[in-house]
Amino acid sequence: MKLSKKNLGDRLNHVYDVIIVGGGAGGLSAAIYLQRYRLSCLVVEKGKGRSFWMQDLRNYLGLPPTTPGRDLLNQGQEHALSLGADHLRGYVESVEDEGDTFAVKVKVGKTDSAYPVFRSRYVIAASGIIDHLPHLENMQNVYDYAGYNLHVCMICDGYEMADKRCGLFVNSEGNINTAFVLNWFTPYITVFTQGLFEVSLEMRKKLRDHGYPLVELPIKRFLGQDNEMTGVELIDGSVVPLETGLVAMGSHYFNEYLQGLPLEWKGNNLVTDSMCRTSHPRLFALGDLKDGINQVAIAVADGALAATAIWRETRRAAPPRLWEEHLEPHLAESSVPQPAEATS
């Protein structure tokens, strides 16, 4: 059920099988699988994650390519709730390992916040990432285009950028190298650094050799209308016409609540095994938070894998269920078939 400040008290004496941090594609898929494995779970969702911002989910089997990411999330949340999952809008502040259980402290509500602590045997970290965006004075101007034709994921949207005049927005020399992958889709690339860092002579030469202009002046604003970005105005008033853009400025990883735990990291990503288990035997990591490619389809499969690993372990530790007649639900008289009644 949906939990809120008003009704969450009922759950504070309960030990969930699993608390899932993050209600994106991975977390919701895990919740669906766990509930179907007859395990109990609580999804804690802070809201507005990366898939929430996707205007078109163009590469996920089964949904039309114009499906917004939030439709996937709404459907998944309804699906998980229908199977008995608990769902709470809140922000996980910390996860403490108590030996057999985890204590998960959640901030609920932006004002008059409550700080309930929930307990579970396992934790699934599915809190994902969010992309850094160019920082302009008027951020609404950035949000008007981000997720539309100002993209953040080349695998997701390279196809939409094909052979278009594309701005590549970066905040480090390393990220300029994105240009030399992006050029699989389009070679009409202008690199914008906003003057945030010094570009090496070697990189300048490489860009020149490829014919990719380098623009170092800060950006005043994106130009366009109806969420269609058509160029960039620089602080000197000059305009660079564009047809699309890719932001490659790194991401913020929502992993602060894990910092107290002894986990193996690869950069900002958690290292996991083939079932998404981290180096902590009761902690799993999914999707963008773990090492691998950041795709909805991958996160959804990760949810299935982690849930299956937890189910297997829980099942193997449980006593076998015997057929004990006194416990058996009564088989309705009318449902007992007779051969004469059979229709096939």
Add this chain to the structure above:
Amino acid sequence: MKLSKKNLGDRLNHVYDVIIVGGGAGGLSAAIYLQRYRLSCLVVEKGKGRSFWMQDLRNYLGLPPTTPGRDLLNQGQEHALSLGADHLRGYVESVEDEGDTFAVKVKVGKTDSAYPVFRSRYVIAASGIIDHLPHLENMQNVYDYAGYNLHVCMICDGYEMADKRCGLFVNSEGNINTAFVLNWFTPYITVFTQGLFEVSLEMRKKLRDHGYPLVELPIKRFLGQDNEMTGVELIDGSVVPLETGLVAMGSHYFNEYLQGLPLEWKGNNLVTDSMCRTSHPRLFALGDLKDGINQVAIAVADGALAATAIWRETRRAAPPRLWEEHLEPHLAESSVPQPAEATS
């Protein structure tokens, strides 16, 4: 585009980037990713695979839990075609490694068959499995219930069997062990061997200790109506009432066309790396055909992984695309923005 005997001739001189054997969840997901990576692919689909038979796809994020498997396949096929994938109804007879390319021989049409040979740089084996079903004189009687409440996948449908009186249909002593996993969902299990094999004394005792009846008489027919199986009639006319059933009789693996290639197998499954690459560097395997759990979500992610690995390799081998002005598409005059026109 959709290929058929009439128009496939156009494609016989073409070398596809990838030929995908199987148009199920994994194959279609791969096709969508490959086309979005601007690689060319042909999907060869024999029809009526495992997901085609699923009446309800209950655990796939984004789709209502009553979505039939064939809806997913229809949507995916339309999606892949819209991106320019080729799709052919046919049966892959053989795959021959020619060094840089594979020659893929397809049987098209059940009568007056054609046997075209297509070529590609990579092959993705996504041809899946199909479950063995109890063999009765009237197979239509089995098809009336299989995929409804006579299930073939415990992970998919264990939830629907919970605490119900369940028939477990097996064809080997090893498969009887399924009962001791199934009892996580329900302990009201009757095991049906149809007398196909001798059950050991040890297994008889184990079943007795759990309270699970063992029925060795051959089955005459399933009873029920409107695709709802309500029991089994044995050849002696006796009736065993049931509320649901699980068939655990193994599967047929559609991998005959791979037998000539030197590949690493684990039983009937292909061994793959984390990107679904087999021991052959240009051959990938997805979903049920590879080692792992057999789930739509996994196959869909596998398609994304294999396509990404193939794209990376192809891209790295390609010359870099430079911004050459004489090749650039003309930017429409009207689309060049002026600061004064900007709306945000």
